Amino acid sequence: MRKLSLERLDALLSSISEKMPLYLPVDTDGGAHFVRFQSGLKPSEKLLPSKSAKDIFFPQSEELVNFKVDGKKIEIIDIRKECEDFVVWGVTPCDAKALRVLDNVFLAEPIDSFYKNRRDHGIIVSLACARPSETCFCQTFGIDAADPDCDVAIYKADGYLYLSPKTDKGEKLVASLADLTEDTDEKPVEDAKNTIRERLAKLPLANLKADAFGAGKTSKFFDAPEWSELSESCLGCGSCTFHCPTCQCYDIKDIDTGHGVIRQRCWDSCMYSEFTKMSAGQPRLTQKERFRQRFMHKLVYYPERYNGLYSCVGCGRCLRVCPIGMNIVKVMKKLGGNENA
Amino acid sequence: MPEIKDPLIPAIGVVTDIRRDTPDVKTFRVVTPDGVKPFIHKPGQCAMLSIPGIGEAMFSITSSPTNEDFMEFSIKKCGCVTDWLHSMEPGQQITIRGPYGNGFPVDTEFAGKDMLFIAGGIGLAPLRSVINYCRHYRDRYGKIDIVYGSRSKDDLVDYQEIIDEWATDSGVDVHLTIDREQEGWDGHVGFVPSYVKELNFATNKTAILCGPPIMIKFTLAGLIELGFSKEQIYTTLEMRMKCGVGKCGRCNVGSKYICKDGPVFRFDQLDELPDEY
Numbered sequence: 001m002r003k004l005s006l007e008r009l010d011a012l013l014s015s016i017s018e019k020m021p022l023y024l025p026v027d028t029d030g031g032a033h034f035v036r037f038q039s040g041l042k043p044s045e046k047l048l049p050s051k052s053a054k055d056i057f058f059p060q061s062e063e064l065v066n067f068k069v070d071g072k073k074i075e076i077i078d079i080r081k082e083c084e085d086f087v088v089w090g091v092t093p094c095d096a097k098a099l100r101v102l103d104n105v106f107l108a109e110p111i112d113s114f115y116k117n118r119r120d121h122g123i124i125v126s127l128a129c130a131r132p133s134e135t136c137f138c139q140t141f142g143i144d145a146a147d148p149d150c151d152v153a154i155y156k157a158d159g160y161l162y163l164s165p166k167t168d169k170g171e172k173l174v175a176s177l178a179d180l181t182e183d184t185d186e187k188p189v190e191d192a193k194n195t196i197r198e199r200l201a202k203l204p205l206a207n208l209k210a211d212a213f214g215a216g217k218t219s220k221f222f223d224a225p226e227w228s229e230l231s232e233s234c235l236g237c238g239s240c241t242f243h244c245p246t247c248q249c250y251d252i253k254d255i256d257t258g259h260g261v262i263r264q265r266c267w268d269s270c271m272y273s274e275f276t277k278m279s280a281g282q283p284r285l286t287q288k289e290r291f292r293q294r295f296m297h298k299l300v301y302y303p304e305r306y307n308g309l310y311s312c313v314g315c316g317r318c319l320r321v322c323p324i325g326m327n328i329v330k331v332m333k334k335l336g337g338n339e340n341a
Numbered sequence: 342m343p344e345i346k347d348p349l350i351p352a353i354g355v356v357t358d359i360r361r362d363t364p365d366v367k368t369f370r371v372v373t374p375d376g377v378k379p380f381i382h383k384p385g386q387c388a389m390l391s392i393p394g395i396g397e398a399m400f401s402i403t404s405s406p407t408n409e410d411f412m413e414f415s416i417k418k419c420g421c422v423t424d425w426l427h428s429m430e431p432g433q434q435i436t437i438r439g440p441y442g443n444g445f446p447v448d449t450e451f452a453g454k455d456m457l458f459i460a461g462g463i464g465l466a467p468l469r470s471v472i473n474y475c476r477h478y479r480d481r482y483g484k485i486d487i488v489y490g491s492r493s494k495d496d497l498v499d500y501q502e503i504i505d506e507w508a509t510d511s512g513v514d515v516h517l518t519i520d521r522e523q524e525g526w527d528g529h530v531g532f533v534p535s536y537v538k539e540l541n542f543a544t545n546k547t548a549i550l551c552g553p554p555i556m557i558k559f560t561l562a563g564l565i566e567l568g569f570s571k572e573q574i575y576t577t578l579e580m581r582m583k584c585g586v587g588k589c590g591r592c593n594v595g596s597k598y599i600c601k602d603g604p605v606f607r608f609d610q611l612d613e614l615p616d617e618y
Contacts, residue, residue, distance in 0.1 A: 067393035074434040113347040249590030261393035278581040279419040304596035
């Protein structure tokens with residue numbers, strides 16, 4: 001465990017960015033967003049960046065492959081490049097856990113090389129949540145915001161920043177910052193963890209439980225009459241999916257530039273009617289089915305496929321962005337029977 | 342460049358031959374630029390074909406794995422990609438990636454069984470691969486019955502191969518039917534589900550259904566009525582797909598991805614999935 005005075009944070013960030021690209025959430029006029037660090041940029045004090053760090057590993061859109069077409073001939077151009085090591089600073093514990101959710105999908109055989117490339121080279125520095133908000137419910141999914149699942153966990157306490165490496169990648173990063181940091185005992189961090197856990201216990205959603213959901217619950221919930229009422233006002237705008245750190249559905253589209261063809265993928269949403277529409281028909285005819293798919297996938301189908309892990313990390317972004325005020329918490333309360341939680 | 346191959350980056354395929362089967366179905370023969378079969382597959386598996394700039398779509402591989410020279414796809418014209426495929430000339434390059442999906446359990450659950458293939462319309466395309474595999478390894482299977490129906494005689498895919506090769510094999514019975522009377526047709530007239538019931542098959546067979554959802558629904562009910570159990574009946578599902586490798590989310594039904602865990606399922610397995618396919 002190492003520490004440095006918070007007054008020297010800019011020097012620390014500058015030192016990292018001299019070694020490799022550093023991304024961190026910075027306040028903009030449209031909320032906090034991950035940007036590449038330049039000297040003088042201050043990390044946002046906001047609880048959550050508008051979009052999670054997912055964007056860095058699985059970008060909203062990216063090129064997969066290019067083609068040149070000449071008469072009847074096609075040339076395939078593999079544009080992939082091995083990326084350099086980089087640091088993502090200030091990832092929240094929920095967003096860090098969300099990467100594990102994405103890992104199960106993208107790193108399963110056959111491996112998605114675009115995602116793996118960035119995961120192999122990305123070093124996640126996660127700030128333990130000192131002041132979680134009323135929309136937070138990471139605890140519901142077993143996430144400890146005081147002990148993030150990442151490469152380096154950082155804590156702020158009594159004017160210092162504490163750095164606790166948790167993986168080999170994290171050890172290397174922290175070792176490379178030895179000039180700026182000093183050794184410390186773990187007591188202040190243990191105290192900070194306790195304070196965080198006390199705050200977490202007092203959150204309004206602290207008692208929300210996911211136990212009613214999980215593997216094997218399809219027949220219990222699929223035909224539940226509550227889906228009609230829950231989905232009634234859903235606009236199908238997809239805001240929830242686009243802000244969600246665990247949503248991983250994507251589309252693949254070709255763009256003919258006139259000089260060649262770019263095949264790119266971009267985020268897509270199961271909330272959209274086009275998502276499953278095919279010439280042979282439409283398996284999900286109304287918004288009710290599409291709405292149900294999103295929540296069944298997060299709470300039942302995904303855990304069934306991936307060892308009980310839920311595909312929600314309780315970040316609360318969907319509670320903030322939904323234009324009709326619908327969200328996974330309301331779904332869980334209504335269907336899971338813990339309405340008073 | 343990352344050393345691993347990416348499943349989304351395709352290879353080049355050359356369409357060497359295009360055969361018109363019906364007014365809206367053509368069969369495309371595909372090889373690599375070196376003139377060999379693009380890859381090894383199992384009956385019932387699929388491949389992603391694309392024309393850069395138009396799009397990519399998933400098709401079942403119609404040819405049998407026992408065909409060592411090329412791969413074939415019987416494709417109905419019904420969208421952007423298929424329109425383009427239908428309008429092209431032999432010699433055209435396309436892109437191809439695969440194989441995708443589980444395929445039929447031809448060497449395990451099907452081994453030694455009497456086989457009953459039931460197809461409607463373009464639904465014969467995925468079954469042709471299995472049928473020709475079973476015909477190739479004839480001694481590994483019992484009797485083979487093929488029930489195939491379409492709107493009219495002109496809509497029967499692979500008609501010449503059915504008449505010249507399948508129907509003349511020993512131990513293979515072909516039962517063709519069309520929806521309405523037609524001049525020059527002296528075969529059976531009627532829908533597939535009722536024809537299957539009329540034929541009153543012995544219930545020891547392994548049945549494989551593929552066709553429009555309505556045909557599947559009523560044929561399944563008919564087979565159950567005859568005394569078949571769901572454990573003996575297989576089908577292959579169709580869903581919209583983009584990646585083919587269980588990641589893009591489109592073909593997710595319950596905890597399964599149809600592209601990766603399917604498209605072949607037994608009906609008792611389908612009972613465990615939500616009814617969204």
